[in-house]
Amino acid sequence: MVKPTSSGQPKYTAQSRRYVLYTAVLPAYRSACMQMVSESLGPDYVAFTGETHLDQTVRTGIPGHLFTPVRNRGLLAGRILLQTGRWLEVTRAGTAILDLNPRSLSAWAMLLIRRCLRRRTLLWGHLHPQRGGASPTAILRRTMRKISSGTVLYGYSSLPTAQSEVPGKPVWVAPNSLYPQSEISVDRSDNRKSILYVGRLERAKKLPLLIEGFALSGLYRDGYKLVIVGHGSQLEDLRTKARELGVETHCYFAGRIYDTASIKLLYKEAMCSVSPGYAGLSLTQSIGFGVPVLVADDEPHSPEIELASSGAVQFFSSDSPTSLATLLRRTADAQPSALPERWSRLVAESYSAEAMAAGLVAAFKNEPQLLLQNDWTIREE
Numbered sequence: 001m002v003k004p005t006s007s008g009q010p011k012y013t014a015q016s017r018r019y020v021l022y023t024a025v026l027p028a029y030r031s032a033c034m035q036m037v038s039e040s041l042g043p044d045y046v047a048f049t050g051e052t053h054l055d056q057t058v059r060t061g062i063p064g065h066l067f068t069p070v071r072n073r074g075l076l077a078g079r080i081l082l083q084t085g086r087w088l089e090v091t092r093a094g095t096a097i098l099d100l101n102p103r104s105l106s107a108w109a110m111l112l113i114r115r116c117l118r119r120r121t122l123l124w125g126h127l128h129p130q131r132g133g134a135s136p137t138a139i140l141r142r143t144m145r146k147i148s149s150g151t152v153l154y155g156y157s158s159l160p161t162a163q164s165e166v167p168g169k170p171v172w173v174a175p176n177s178l179y180p181q182s183e184i185s186v187d188r189s190d191n192r193k194s195i196l197y198v199g200r201l202e203r204a205k206k207l208p209l210l211i212e213g214f215a216l217s218g219l220y221r222d223g224y225k226l227v228i229v230g231h232g233s234q235l236e237d238l239r240t241k242a243r244e245l246g247v248e249t250h251c252y253f254a255g256r257i258y259d260t261a262s263i264k265l266l267y268k269e270a271m272c273s274v275s276p277g278y279a280g281l282s283l284t285q286s287i288g289f290g291v292p293v294l295v296a297d298d299e300p301h302s303p304e305i306e307l308a309s310s311g312a313v314q315f316f317s318s319d320s321p322t323s324l325a326t327l328l329r330r331t332a333d334a335q336p337s338a339l340p341e342r343w344s345r346l347v348a349e350s351y352s353a354e355a356m357a358a359g360l361v362a363a364f365k366n367e368p369q370l371l372l373q374n375d376w377t378i379r380e381e
Helices: 028-044 087-092 105-116 136-147 156-165 207-217 235-244 260-268 281-288 303-310 321-333 340-350 353-365
Strands: 002-004 010-012 019-023 045-049 071-075 080-084 095-099 120-125 150-153 171-173 194-198 225-229 251-255 270-275 293-296 313-316
Touching: 019 028, 019 087, 019 105, 028 045, 028 353, 045 087, 080 105, 087 105, 095 105, 095 353, 105 120, 105 136, 120 353, 136 156, 150 156, 150 353, 156 171, 156 303, 171 353, 194 207, 194 260, 194 281, 207 225, 207 235, 207 321, 225 260, 235 251, 260 270, 260 281, 270 281, 270 321, 281 293, 281 303, 281 340, 293 321, 303 313, 303 340, 313 321
Parallel strands: 019 045, 019 095, 095 120, 120 150, 150 171, 194 225, 194 270, 225 251, 270 293, 293 313
Antiparallel strands: 002 010, 071 080
């Protein structure tokens, strides 16, 4: 329960925290951000999260001291998420942040309960589903936002649309991030002979296209190699594809790599990275390490695609291995850019764990947020 203090301010007990985060999963790359949020809010804060999302490849991986586990269940053949456990603590919280996800029954339930109790409830996530603002499920997201007390978004460019769609509701930005500022830097080899992919090996990522484009480019004959970092259901199919196209000995499947030092070594030797399907956090990772990204032009990209105007992103035609091969060859033949350091500073300032944590803390405390400019354009001087 909430007890008054001598100052008249409410005192929150372990059973009724001032700040509660209740979300489906908190992957390992959220560790730095969640540590900062915990340190900033102190004992008034607790995070509840499940083990896996509806997509079983998306799992909680932050240190155990940063969260309290709850149970995630998939309903209707895994299309609907129900989280159970700790509902009473969420209901009693002064401010709760829930997932902006209409497929979460628990988010709907707690949002409506807390609305009836007139308690401050925020939603955190993507403004629109992957199919965009015209998608039928976008209406459900807007409905959730209208019921809520405000929204925390992943991208800066979503802010004006969010404000116009639901006028009068406050909006904060907690930009999707991977690393603290101290780990975002450029260290590039003079002999960059690899093409890099980092992410899940799932069908939506369209990795067969990457292998086909690499084979068609002929760059392997010049000593280039394709390095694929990650794990997923498509791994064996990708090995088979590389073997069929005769580039098996030039493709390196590195598996999961989590530690920053090892990842940075891979980017140090990379000519470029590639997102053959939809692009997301891989953009901030690659650009933060000063490596340009080749991206398919017609995919349901995540908000990080706003970084395209930095000049660090080049586009090829979606689903076209020939277009990708042409761009790979053009990138290999181009003069090195003088901008990697500036790209990296942009990510450190706007897409660091510090920036993400600051957005979440400001939202919890209902404080105004000072946002950096969201014009990412960087030009050669």
